[in-house]
Amino acid sequence: MYFNKLVLIVSVISSLILLFPWQSGSVYADSSAPPSSAQLVPQQVQPRREDHTAPFPVNPTVRPDDLWERIRLDLSWQTMHSAEVDDAREEFLRQPNYLPEVSNRADYYLYYIVEEVQKRDMPMEIALIPVIESSLNPFASSPSGAAGLWQIMPETGIHLGLEQDSRYDGRQALRDSTTVALDYLETLYKEFDDDWLLALAAYNSGAGNVTRAREANAAKGLTTDYWSLNLPRHTREYVPKLIALAQIVADPGRFDVDIPAVENAPSFEVADTERPLEMAQAATLAGVDIDTLRALNPGHLGESIAPNQSGEILLPVGTRNRFEYNITQLSPEELVQWQTYRIKTGDSLDYIARKFDTEVAALREANGIRGSNIHAGDTLKIPGDTDGNVPQGQQAKAVISAADYRVRKGDSLSGIADRFNVSVNDIIAWNSLPPGAYLQPGQKLTLHAVGG
Numbered sequence: 001m002y003f004n005k006l007v008l009i010v011s012v013i014s015s016l017i018l019l020f021p022w023q024s025g026s027v028y029a030d031s032s033a034p035p036s037s038a039q040l041v042p043q044q045v046q047p048r049r050e051d052h053t054a055p056f057p058v059n060p061t062v063r064p065d066d067l068w069e070r071i072r073l074d075l076s077w078q079t080m081h082s083a084e085v086d087d088a089r090e091e092f093l094r095q096p097n098y099l100p101e102v103s104n105r106a107d108y109y110l111y112y113i114v115e116e117v118q119k120r121d122m123p124m125e126i127a128l129i130p131v132i133e134s135s136l137n138p139f140a141s142s143p144s145g146a147a148g149l150w151q152i153m154p155e156t157g158i159h160l161g162l163e164q165d166s167r168y169d170g171r172q173a174l175r176d177s178t179t180v181a182l183d184y185l186e187t188l189y190k191e192f193d194d195d196w197l198l199a200l201a202a203y204n205s206g207a208g209n210v211t212r213a214r215e216a217n218a219a220k221g222l223t224t225d226y227w228s229l230n231l232p233r234h235t236r237e238y239v240p241k242l243i244a245l246a247q248i249v250a251d252p253g254r255f256d257v258d259i260p261a262v263e264n265a266p267s268f269e270v271a272d273t274e275r276p277l278e279m280a281q282a283a284t285l286a287g288v289d290i291d292t293l294r295a296l297n298p299g300h301l302g303e304s305i306a307p308n309q310s311g312e313i314l315l316p317v318g319t320r321n322r323f324e325y326n327i328t329q330l331s332p333e334e335l336v337q338w339q340t341y342r343i344k345t346g347d348s349l350d351y352i353a354r355k356f357d358t359e360v361a362a363l364r365e366a367n368g369i370r371g372s373n374i375h376a377g378d379t380l381k382i383p384g385d386t387d388g389n390v391p392q393g394q395q396a397k398a399v400i401s402a403a404d405y406r407v408r409k410g411d412s413l414s415g416i417a418d419r420f421n422v423s424v425n426d427i428i429a430w431n432s433l434p435p436g437a438y439l440q441p442g443q444k445l446t447l448h449a450v451g452g
Contacts, residue, residue, distance in 0.1 A: 066261040067111055068103075071249060074124035078247040082227065084237065088244035093255060098135070099248070103260040105136040108267050108295050109149060109174055116178055123196060125246050126185060129203075132242055138172045138298035141430070148172040148298075150181040160184060165368040173299025174314065175270075197226035197239050205235040268296050269320040273313045276383075277305045277327075285330075286315050286323040302365050345376045356382050407443040420447050 064070045092098060110127070117127040133151040134140040141147045145154050148171040154164060160180040162170030170176035185199055188207060192198035202210045213229040222228055226239060252259050282305050283290040296314040297305065305313055315323055341352060349372050353360045363369065366381045374380070405416065413424045427433070430446050 064264055067106065067114065067264040068249060068259050068262060070264050071114060071124055071127060072251075074118070075246050075250045076123065077125050077243050078250040080243050082240060084240035085243045085247070088237065088241040089247055089255075091241075092244060092248055093257070096257070099252075099257060099259045102131055102136050103262055106262045109136055109138065110262060111265065111267055112174060113149075113178055116182060120182060120186065122182065122185070125196075125242060126182070128242060128245050128249065129181075129200075131245060132238070137428075138174065138177075139430070148177045149174065150177050152177060152181065156184075167300070167302050167304075167365065167368055169299055169301055171299075172301075173297070175312075176299060195226070200239050200242065201226055201229070201231060201235050204238040205232055209235070266317055268314040269317055270312050271315050271320050271323050273305055273311060277313075279303055279305055282313060282323070285326040286319040288316050288319055292316060304365075341380045341382050343374050343376050343378050343380060347374065347376070348372065349374060352380065352382075358383060405445045405447050407439045407441055407445060409441045411439055411441075413439065416445070416447075422447065 062073075064073070109130070113130060114124070114127045117124060130136050130149040133146075134149050136149065138149045140149075140151070142151060146152060147154075147169060150171070152160070152162070152171040154171075157164055157171045157180075160183070162176055162180055164170060170180075185203055188199035188202045189196060191207060192202060192210065198210055198214075209231065210229070213231055214224040216230065217224045217228060248255050248257055249259065277285075279293060279300065280290055280303075283293045286293070293315070294300075296316070341356070343352075349360045349363055349369070353363055360372075362383050363380060366383050405420075407416075413427055417424045417427055427445060427447065
């Protein structure tokens with residue numbers, strides 16, 4: 001009898017243990033409950049993805065159809081919480097159209113970025129940086145001069161080896177900018193003791209600022225992790241914003257957010273561009289619309305696609321063979337060609353244009369010249385064949401320099417776009433306007449007009 005009672009007691013205790021397992025040391029125990037600033041325990045990110053505790057089991061044999069789901073399966077920073085992260089998350093949630101707008105652009109760019117991040121075994125959160133930086137808009141630019149998906153400053157771009165002139169900007173090109181941005185982030189990661197949060201702070205604010213902040217803390221006997229540093233406000237908000245975005249992407253249902261699916265497949269093929277082509281001509285050869293071609297090749301700034309450091313053009317999947325076949329069928333006269341001319345003392349753009357039967361505007365665009373200043377000894381590219389003749393219909397269009405426009409009462413984006421013969425998307429990109437922005441009288445817009 002005593003033995004039977006003992007067996008019964010042991011069985012009850014075992015059942016209770018199964019019903020109430022011990023909690024792990026996570027930031028908050030109830031994974032279904034939204035995070036709260038009262039549960040603040042900022043955690044240090046581990047340097048490698050395999051060291052992270054992912055919220056979902058990662059099965060390498062499973063390939064989700066939705067790219068967001070693929071990203072979701074590999075996120076791990078969403079378990080970090082702070083008041084700053086809470087604030088950043090609420091800011092995202094106040095913009096219900098933000099992630100749907102991002103998804104529209106993600107079809108062109110996000111798959112490639114995710115692939116490159118995974119190849120380098122970097123945390124998947126790194127692939128979300130362009131969402132934070134530019135809302136996945138390669139045409140975005142900031143008042144300080146940063147440009148492209150990764151919002152790279154001109155000086156940083158030069159330091160990282162990106163080509164930048166009036167015809168091509170590697171900061172806006174998907175492949176060029178992604179390569180140098182990830183290279184730079186890896187360098188910062190190593191420089192800051194294999195700490196991704198410090199690397200991100202340095203990416204946003206500059207390595208010097210982060211180093212000085214750490215040295216100041218060390219001199220006072222304080223810790224030197226990201227959360228403890230006295231950094232510029234925009235940098236203190238930058239990392240929490242990325243973590244907050246990871247939280248939403250990791251579990252959009254918890255926050256009642258709809259993120260439209262993006263196909264988990266390549267969006268482009270790479271074709272060689274040894275010779276310059278008109279943008280419209282390239283679109284015709286590939287059998288695609290010109291807007292798609294521009295979206296895939298945002299680094300090409302003018303009406304022509306000129307050879308650049310990468311020597312490539314991105315085409316929608318399935319169109320490369322058609323493009324390469326059609327281009328072999330063109331005669332030399334049907335292709336934009338270049339010859340060179342060494343400037344002599346006394347030369348002017350007007351004189352050189354008459355000499356080669358072309359236009360000053362064509363010379364300016366071909367050589368990235370603003371104004372009329374040229375220097376003896378420099379070499380100019382002359383659009384035309386080797387006899388100095390410009391093929392009919394191939395003259396470069398004159399690109400009028402950027403002009404400022406003051407918004408008037410009653411103005412709308414569509415009205416301004418129609419007035420200046422540009423698109424609404426162009427105005428949004430040129431001025432880094434947020435989705436759903438309203439124009440205010442007196443607001444200054446930068447417009448780029450193109451004339452014949």
